[in-house]
Amino acid sequence: MSTINADRPADALRAGDRQADQERAESKPLGGIAGWLDDRTGAAKGMSFVLKKVFPDHWSFMLGEIAMYSMIICLLTGAFLTFWFVPSASPVVYDGSYIPLQGVTVSDAYRSTLDISFDIRGGLLIRQIHHWAALVFCVAILVHMGRVFFTGAFRKPREINWVIGSILSMLAIVEGFAGYSLPDDLLSGTGLRAAEGFMRSIPIIGSYVSYFVFGGAFPGEAIIPRLYAVHVLLLPAILVGLFTAHILLVFLHKHTQYPGPGKTNNNVVGFPMMPVYIAKAGGFFFIVFGVIALISALVTINPIWGYGPYDPSPVTAGSQPDWYMGFADGALRLLPGFLEFTAFGYTFSFNVMIGAILLIPIMYTLIGVYPFFEAWVTGDKREHHLLDRPRNNPTRTGIGVAAMTFYIVLFFASGNDLMAIKLHLSINDLTRLFQLLIFVGPPLAFWITKRICLSLQRADRQKVLHGRETGVIWRYPDGRFEEIHAPLTPQERWVLVQHESPEPLVITAETDANGVESPIARKERLRAKLSHFYFKDRVAPPTPSELEAAHHHGDHGVETHEPEAIEAGGAPARETIKADRQN
Amino acid sequence: MNALAARRRHPAAIALLILVGLLVTGGAYAFLAPKEANASAVSADTVAEGKNLFLANCASCHGTNAQGTASGPSLVGVGAAAVDFQVGTGRMPLAGPNIQAQRQDVDKIKFDDQQISSMAAYVASLGAGPSVPDSQYTTVIQPGDQKEAGQDLTNNQRIARGGEIFRVNCAMCHNFAGAGGALTRGKYAPSLTGVTPKHMYEAMVSGPQSMPVFNDQNISPESKQEVISYLKAVDNQTNVGGLTLGNLGPVSEGMFVWLFGLTLLIGCAVWLGKKAA
Structure with a gap:
């Protein structure tokens, strides 16, 4: 017992203190190093929160992990590259090992990148890992985003995390572009030249913006050091910060799970972080690193020695950005030239500006706003921890596929020259085709996807009511043929019937009690219209009574009744908007 | 002089004059006529x-x-x-x-x-036009630090200069590695891999199809030789980074990462997801 706790005359006043001390000492089961650390940092509570966290198991939940790991790989390899890369545009004469460039005057940035590739042990492999990991990072982000969207994982309470994810996705593109522009080879310089043109396409202030960014006329010596600071310092800091918030929110919200027996909105069925996911996720990190290292060891990426040093006069055929910027490049290739005109003594280059300056912010704003839009349309204010099967929300799935189609058309348009040469087609015809598809493709994709979803729902319904088709054909004594249907197990059936099937909102009161038109009526009409758009075509999951009825319709498989009406049964009509608002 | 003047009416004079005239004209023609026209001793x-x-x-x-x-x-x-x-x-x-x-x-x-x-x-x-090039200019310069007769630069430096000339004049259509590129309405700049030095040289001087003519005033025969040698040096070099994916730039890299990279990683994820059950 320490001196401070020795008996004193006024001990009665401190009776409580001692008790608290004692309780604290007793409640500390941690010993050894963990206890030592906890005494000094209080980390045990947080660690136990994290380590006991339960995660559901599904491969599609690992897509985000791929993004996370490839980002970490980029950080690690990037640190290696900074040891040798010289972010400087000052001219030097190359005298390294790459023969076809010996004696050529190049920038120090390019010289140092060549040295990393040819003269530094392991440098080329690390460079290639860095670049491939960056490409994988952007791929994984997009695919992860698709998973979250199509399963409705962005719904309350995860809207903020969706917005953070969207910002991360956009910043990843910018970060990638900054890195692509650093080595000062012909391709990256061409990219910067294009970026300079994009800035100049901003009406009126464009040339000022360009001079501000490049510190004078293009290319100048300022841009490479500036981009370097952005690429290794500014953007990684923001990326890591937002990524941490993204992950913390996942821990806070708990992970979503696919519907199934025993999985509810209030639980998470899976395994705890420790020891299962520590091992699995840790192992997966090494798998991702291994796959990327394998690709990097076998396949060249960005052969800067082949492109040659940047010089504003040459340009190479097939000058494209890395794939994640491809859609913006495609937009530029599709925008017609007549969008450029002169007015009030200024040139307005909307043929460039729409694709280069406006597209990315508009696209990411729409993506970021979507959860709020859908929540408003559906009037749904509940929390959702169970995922949707994409077919069970046909309109959302349709919107998603339409957006993907738009993106993919732009993406393919950016490779129109290579498609022309490899497929022996005319680049002009291809461009016209893509110009057509950008308008026709998304609505068509929406319609087709929605029809497919509804058909799948009908098939599910049929399966629940009549069982699985076995492929066994039964011939009856009277000569009829019938296919035998095997009933589903309750577990199988649950997945097919658990979802909600909301009905479109109906406006009940456009006027108040005194017959005065409600001031919000117009907004509500719009909302009802949108709700109609979302939910008018619906295939309700079978109700227990329908299931019962189907079972009594002559012993399984001998079905004589008409196919179920689509609109039949289903959930009781949802409350009206009026009622929603009053709640 | 007098002796010559005295013989100017000699019957052979006219024949001699004609002979001299023919010799001068023929000689001058042989000397002045465009070299390209007489490709070789053509019978x-x-x-x-x-x-x-x-x-x-x-x-x-x-x-x-x-x-x-x-x-x-x-x-x-x-x-x-x-x-x-x-x-x-x-x-x-x-x-x-x-x-x-x-x-x-x-x-x-x-x-x-x-x-x-x-x-x-x-x-x-x-009609006169560019002839088949002299083999002197279609010989590929071999990489090395030695200098060839009459050259200021080492072979390596000449190859590097060929690269610079190539990037400024040719890469915009033929791509940085000579892999080819698209032109308008289905036309294209073909790949330069596997083309003989002689044919490359002839393409430069004759400008086939959509290609512009690079005559000796644009690019000297030595420079043409350097461009050809650069392309051959690029063809012959080891692909240090691994598979080149056709040297087509970021498009093929993007395709690779989506088709192979993502497929491999998702395959691993599915495998790992299965391990739980």
């Missing part, structure tokens, strides 16, 4: 053989006098280099109407070297 027989081959294989499009028709351009003045390039790479005779004549594999080339040079001699006889 009349060769030209005649070339003309027969021309009439049998080319005249239906280019006209019986190679004056050109609606289906094919005039060949007067295109020179031997153009014929050697077009026929020697199998582009001509054209297999069928097409946007652009395509290079054929060696086994599909319809004529042997001797026949090609006869046709080239015939076309060259129609």
Whole structure:
């Protein structure tokens, strides 16, 4: 017992203190190093929160992990590259090992990148890992985003995390572009030249913006050091910060799970972080690193020695950005030239500006706003921890596929020259085709996807009511043929019937009690219209009574009744908007 | 002088004068005439053989006098280099109407070297044009630190200079590695891999199809040789980074990462997801 706790005359006043001390000492089961650390940092509570966290198991939940790991790989390899890369545009004469460039005057940035590739042990492999990991990072982000969207994982309470994810996705593109522009080879310089043109396409202030960014006329010596600071310092800091918030929110919200027996909105069925996911996720990190290292060891990426040093006069055929910027490049290739005109003594280059300056912010704003839009349309204010099967929300799935189609058309348009040469087609015809598809493709994709979803729902319904088709054909004594249907197990059936099937909102009161038109009526009409758009075509999951009825319709498989009406049964009509608002 | 003047009416004088005149004119012609026109010591027989081959294989499009028709351009003045390039790479005779004549594999080339040079001699006889290049300029410069006779730069530096000339003049259509690129309306700049130095040189001087002409004033014969040597050096170098994916730039890399990278990683994720059950 320490001196401070020795008996004193006024001990009665401190009776409580001692008790608290004692309780604290007793409640500390941690010993050894963990206890030592906890005494000094209080980390045990947080660690136990994290380590006991339960995660559901599904491969599609690992897509985000791929993004996370490839980002970490980029950080690690990037640190290696900074040891040798010289972010400087000052001219030097190359005298390294790459023969076809010996004696050529190049920038120090390019010289140092060549040295990393040819003269530094392991440098080329690390460079290639860095670049491939960056490409994988952007791929994984997009695919992860698709998973979250199509399963409705962005719904309350995860809207903020969706917005953070969207910002991360956009910043990843910018970060990638900054890195692509650093080595000062012909391709990256061409990219910067294009970026300079994009800035100049901003009406009126464009040339000022360009001079501000490049510190004078293009290319100048300022841009490479500036981009370097952005690429290794500014953007990684923001990326890591937002990524941490993204992950913390996942821990806070708990992970979503696919519907199934025993999985509810209030639980998470899976395994705890420790020891299962520590091992699995840790192992997966090494798998991702291994796959990327394998690709990097076998396949060249960005052969800067082949492109040659940047010089504003040459340009190479097939000058494209890395794939994640491809859609913006495609937009530029599709925008017609007549969008450029002169007015009030200024040139307005909307043929460039729409694709280069406006597209990315508009696209990411729409993506970021979507959860709020859908929540408003559906009037749904509940929390959702169970995922949707994409077919069970046909309109959302349709919107998603339409957006993907738009993106993919732009993406393919950016490779129109290579498609022309490899497929022996005319680049002009291809461009016209893509110009057509950008308008026709998304609505068509929406319609087709929605029809497919509804058909799948009908098939599910049929399966629940009549069982699985076995492929066994039964011939009856009277000569009829019938296919035998095997009933589903309750577990199988649950997945097919658990979802909600909301009905479109109906406006009940456009006027108040005194017959005065409600001031919000117009907004509500719009909302009802949108709700109609979302939910008018619906295939309700079978109700227990329908299931019962189907079972009594002559012993399984001998079905004589008409196919179920689509609109039949289903959930009781949802409350009206009026009622929603009053709640 | 007097002796000469006294003999000016000699019956042989006129014959002598004619002889001197012919010698001077002939000598001056031989000295001043465009070098390209006399590709090599061409005999009349060769030209005649070339003309027969021309009439049998080319005249239906280019006209019986190679004056050109609606289906094919005039060949007067295109020179031997153009014929050697077009026929020697199998582009001509054209297999069928097409946007652009395509290079054929060696086994599909319809004529042997001797026949090609006869046709080239015939076309060259129609009007002066670039001739088949001297082998001095179609010899590939071998990488190394040595200097060749009459050169200030080492071989390596000359190859590097060829690279610079290539990037400034050729890469915008043929791509940085000579992998080729698209032009408008289905036309294209072909890949330069596997093209012989002679044909590269001839393409530069004759400007086939959409290609501009790079004559000796634009790019000197030595520089052309350097460009060719650069391309050959790039072809021969080890692919240090691994598979090149056709040297097509970021498009093929993007395709690779989506098709192979993502598939592999998702495959691993599915495998790992299965391990739980």
